Amino acid sequence: MRLLLFALFISSALLFGCAGNAGNASAQGGVSVQTAPAPPSGNLPAKTSPASAPAANTVAVQISGFAFNPANLSVAKGTTITWTNQDSAPHTVTSTSGAFDSGTLQNGASWGHTFDAPGTYDYHCSIHSSMKGQIIVTG
Numbered sequence: 001m002r003l004l005l006f007a008l009f010i011s012s013a014l015l016f017g018c019a020g021n022a023g024n025a026s027a028q029g030g031v032s033v034q035t036a037p038a039p040p041s042g043n044l045p046a047k048t049s050p051a052s053a054p055a056a057n058t059v060a061v062q063i064s065g066f067a068f069n070p071a072n073l074s075v076a077k078g079t080t081i082t083w084t085n086q087d088s089a090p091h092t093v094t095s096t097s098g099a100f101d102s103g104t105l106q107n108g109a110s111w112g113h114t115f116d117a118p119g120t121y122d123y124h125c126s127i128h129s130s131m132k133g134q135i136i137v138t139g
Helices: 002-017 019-027
Strands: 059-063 072-076 079-085 110-115 121-122 130-139
Touching: 059 072, 072 079
Parallel strands: 059 079, 072 130
Antiparallel strands: 079 110, 121 130
16 A cells, blocks of 8 residues: 555656646647656565456356367366357356356356366256366366
């Protein structure tokens, strides 16, 4: 929080200090661009906030041609897999063990599940029993 306030203070100081030419640029039809200074370097503690946290690991599976593509995946614990139905027919993503179920996905719909526990997860489409897949989650 202190780092954010410091950056805002420095940005404000630079903005007001350089504002003398901003009026001239717009009066002449030009564009005045102000950029924020780079954060100070050094031995400051690293901080993350929800806005700057890295994105979680995600993997996409396409449902197309009455098949999951890829059908078999090996992912790390914490990975979110998102299935997208590209077929004109509806499909489901249903765990054989009951661990997850997407419900019916119409054409263009997506559904995701985060795998928080290591293990092997077999799944299928409950509408089309020949459609099968497997997720192996490592720990």
